Amino acid sequence: MINRRHFLTTVAVGTASAGVLAACGTGSSTSGQTGSAENPVTINYTWWGNDDRAERTRKAIALFESKNPDIKVNGNFTDFAGYWQKRATEAAGGGLPDVMQWDLSYLRDYGQRNQLLDLSTVKINTDAFEKSLLPSGQIKGKTYGIPTSTNAFAVYYDPAKLASLGIAEPDGTWTYKEFNDFLTEVGSKSNGALFGGTDYTGVWWMFNVWLRQNNIEAFTSEGKLGFTKDDLKKWWNLTAGLRGTPAIVSEERVTQLAPKSPFGSNVTATEVTWDNFMAGYLGDSGAKELKLVPVPSDDPDNLGLFLKPSMLMVASAKTKFKDAAARFIDFMVNDPEVGQIFKTSRGVPASKTQRDGTTFEGTDKIVVDYETSISQYLKDAPEPPIVGFGTLESSFKRIASDLNYGKLDINGATDAWFKEAEDLIKQNA
Amino acid sequence: MTTMATPTQSAPDATAPVYNPKSESAGAKRAKSIAFHVAALILTAIVLYPGLWMIASAFKPNSEIGGGNTSLWSENFSLDNFVTAMDGIGGVSTLQFFTNSLVLAIGAVVGTILSASVSAYAFARIKFPGRGLFFGMMIATLLLPFHVVIIPQYIIFQQLGLVDTYIPLLIGKFLAADAFFVFLMVQFMRGLPAELDEAARIDGAGHVRIFGSIMLPLMKPALISTSIFSFIWSWNDFLGPLLYLNTPEKYPLPLALRLFQDQTQSSDYGAMIAMSVLALLPVLIFFLVFQRYIVEGVSTQGLKG
Numbered sequence: 001m002i003n004r005r006h007f008l009t010t011v012a013v014g015t016a017s018a019g020v021l022a023a024c025g026t027g028s029s030t031s032g033q034t035g036s037a038e039n040p041v042t043i044n045y046t047w048w049g050n051d052d053r054a055e056r057t058r059k060a061i062a063l064f065e066s067k068n069p070d071i072k073v074n075g076n077f078t079d080f081a082g083y084w085q086k087r088a089t090e091a092a093g094g095g096l097p098d099v100m101q102w103d104l105s106y107l108r109d110y111g112q113r114n115q116l117l118d119l120s121t122v123k124i125n126t127d128a129f130e131k132s133l134l135p136s137g138q139i140k141g142k143t144y145g146i147p148t149s150t151n152a153f154a155v156y157y158d159p160a161k162l163a164s165l166g167i168a169e170p171d172g173t174w175t176y177k178e179f180n181d182f183l184t185e186v187g188s189k190s191n192g193a194l195f196g197g198t199d200y201t202g203v204w205w206m207f208n209v210w211l212r213q214n215n216i217e218a219f220t221s222e223g224k225l226g227f228t229k230d231d232l233k234k235w236w237n238l239t240a241g242l243r244g245t246p247a248i249v250s251e252e253r254v255t256q257l258a259p260k261s262p263f264g265s266n267v268t269a270t271e272v273t274w275d276n277f278m279a280g281y282l283g284d285s286g287a288k289e290l291k292l293v294p295v296p297s298d299d300p301d302n303l304g305l306f307l308k309p310s311m312l313m314v315a316s317a318k319t320k321f322k323d324a325a326a327r328f329i330d331f332m333v334n335d336p337e338v339g340q341i342f343k344t345s346r347g348v349p350a351s352k353t354q355r356d357g358t359t360f361e362g363t364d365k366i367v368v369d370y371e372t373s374i375s376q377y378l379k380d381a382p383e384p385p386i387v388g389f390g391t392l393e394s395s396f397k398r399i400a401s402d403l404n405y406g407k408l409d410i411n412g413a414t415d416a417w418f419k420e421a422e423d424l425i426k427q428n429a
Numbered sequence: 430m431t432t433m434a435t436p437t438q439s440a441p442d443a444t445a446p447v448y449n450p451k452s453e454s455a456g457a458k459r460a461k462s463i464a465f466h467v468a469a470l471i472l473t474a475i476v477l478y479p480g481l482w483m484i485a486s487a488f489k490p491n492s493e494i495g496g497g498n499t500s501l502w503s504e505n506f507s508l509d510n511f512v513t514a515m516d517g518i519g520g521v522s523t524l525q526f527f528t529n530s531l532v533l534a535i536g537a538v539v540g541t542i543l544s545a546s547v548s549a550y551a552f553a554r555i556k557f558p559g560r561g562l563f564f565g566m567m568i569a570t571l572l573l574p575f576h577v578v579i580i581p582q583y584i585i586f587q588q589l590g591l592v593d594t595y596i597p598l599l600i601g602k603f604l605a606a607d608a609f610f611v612f613l614m615v616q617f618m619r620g621l622p623a624e625l626d627e628a629a630r631i632d633g634a635g636h637v638r639i640f641g642s643i644m645l646p647l648m649k650p651a652l653i654s655t656s657i658f659s660f661i662w663s664w665n666d667f668l669g670p671l672l673y674l675n676t677p678e679k680y681p682l683p684l685a686l687r688l689f690q691d692q693t694q695s696s697d698y699g700a701m702i703a704m705s706v707l708a709l710l711p712v713l714i715f716f717l718v719f720q721r722y723i724v725e726g727v728s729t730q731g732l733k734g
Contacts, residue, residue, distance in 0.1 A: 050688055050696070051519060074675075076675045076676060077519060078687070079690060082671045086671055095587045095592065260495050283492070283697075284491070
């Protein structure tokens with residue numbers, strides 16, 4: 001039925017129409033339309049998250065609309081993975097929503113392609129923000145994102161599990177050797193019932209913390225790698241003696257437990273990760289209480305810790321309602337009542353006015369107290385990660401798990417990761 | 430259903446004597462039959478296990494799902510997950526998600542049946558200039574992965590202001606854009622004897638009459654299998670609604686399901702699985718009611734009509 005000529009005709013027609021369509025893609029942009037109480041403007045706001053966040057956001061929007069009768073906010077939400085598929089399509093089609101909840105790893109990508117509004121051109125109050133935090137929403141002098149909230153790296157532990165093994169609770173002043181000994185102690189005292197933790201050297205951000213402890217930068221300002229193969233080898237060697245012992249949960253086990261984490265499945269006593277995962281771990285594990293202490297460091301004065309925006313607020317570069325969008329962002333990041341609505345479910349509020357206006361209890365208090373306790377050690381927040389950072393982060397994890405499987409030795413793993421990283425950086429340069 | 434079950438069960442006994450009737454004793458035949466059934470049951474159990482796991486997990490508390498918990502049934506049996514699932518998300522009730530899915534699925538079935546059958550009739554029975562070319566082009570659309578056309582399509586609907594309506598999701602169905610179904614029906618119609626239309630034509634029937642009174646009734650098996658596939662595909666579609674729908678009140682079930690699983694906060698696996706069970710029911714019922722037509726639809730050549 002189909003011969004070659006017919007097929008080619010079809011392809012030709014298809015290509016031609018795609019060209020026409022691409023030409024249609026550039027939409028018109030007018031600046032700053034405003035509304036009134038009788039005739040309000042409507043802005044679209046979109047976020048990712050679960051039922052709980054949807055409920056909280058609905059309340060925040062209602063509050064905003066009651067305070068700003070000239071603006072209506074149309075809220076939409078999807079899950080995290082679908083969120084980025086949808087944004088990519090909308091960006092290509094020129095139809096990004098006016099205001100969006102954003103993730104740091106996507107900021108540079110969309111910012112560089114001029115999809116996001118430079119928020120320094122509109123009125124948003126950032127006086128209550130830590131000066132060290134704001135650069136993580138900026139690219140080449142333009143402010144694309146305002147952090148709503150922060151998270152920091154921490155070691156989680158389950159006090160009940162440690163008590164049952166007769167192990168004293170850590171206070172968070174420990175060197176890598178002491179931390180490793182601690183993991184080994186948990187593994188050996190529990191006779192294999194409980195592992196010490198997961199292999200923390202597989203976590204990119206922990207590596208980043210360690211580099212900062214050694215005064216090495218992860219990426220240079222030109223977007224190249226700031227560390228050498230030897231640094232990475234040193235890092236992966238830190239737990240070389242623990243792999244395959246009860247100190248570290250085996251990679252097979254981790255895979256079996258997915259999508260839950262070993263810590264959430266009550267298989268390990270500790271976990272090194274972001275402090276805002278608290279609610280998730282409590283829900284998954286059913287534990288009564290989990291505690292947070294700082295990460296290990298060989299230099300007690302330099303913990304390498306920093307606050308990272310756990311999420312940001314951005315606006316579309318093509319929004320017709322710049323003023324309304326800016327007022328909504330300002331409200332979401334600064335208003336104390338919004339802080340009271342979200343508590344720490346977005347992370348610890350980044351703006352001081354919002355943080356001070358919120359009463360934290362229970363779990364929320366643990367997370368906020370942790371971030372307060374480390375405040376003297378905090379360094380500048382990281383710049384928005386390079387384009388393709390997500391791939392780098394996941395290949396870091398994958399290669400580290402190959403280490404744990406014994407498929408690669410440390411030299412092989414280092415070479416493998418460097419090759420992937422350098423290829424990726426070259427592609428996106 | 431019952432008419433279908435009887436021949437299947439007696440099938441092994443009926444076929445067993447065909448090969449080597451003399452060398453085997455009755456006992457050996459019996460043993461073979463038992464071994465066959467045991468093996469078939471074991472395989473069925475393996476294949477069905479994920480389904481069973483899903484149903485069992487829907488009744489477990491969230492902390493006992495996955496992770497290190499290997500037991501199928503939980504001692505803390507509860508219906509809480511279903512309560513949470515039916516509660517809805519962000520102020521939208523789960524019933525609303527079901528209704529939306531149903532509207533989309535029924536729309537897809539109606540649209541596909543109407544448009545694909547008419548187009549198939551044209552391709553199979555009417556000789557018009559360029560028929561081969563158009564048929565080839567239609568088949569060529571089958572070769573285009575959905576992902577290739579996403580962005581151009583999105584731009585069209587965006588410029589027409591049709592984003593956040595059901596139109597982008599349904600219009601293709603009413604315009605016979607699903608080449609697979611048109612192809613299925615064309616093949617089916619080609620199997621129907623041309624003498625039937627010729628006889629009708631001699632009696633003075635035009636295309637409309639031939640299509641309505643002769644072809645459609647004969648195509649019942651093809652129409653039914655088209656309905657089943659089109660219903661299930663629409664019911665399970667995630668990407669289309671994700672891209673084209675913005676208002677949560679318009680979301681169908683697959684989008685709602687994902688909202689229970691949140692990477693940045695806590696995931697409610699229990700409610701997600703409970704909702705999966707609920708979401709599966711309509712498809713399962715639809716399939717069970719019409720399943721005996723599926724094979725018929727794909728394989729019959731229409732001669733017995």
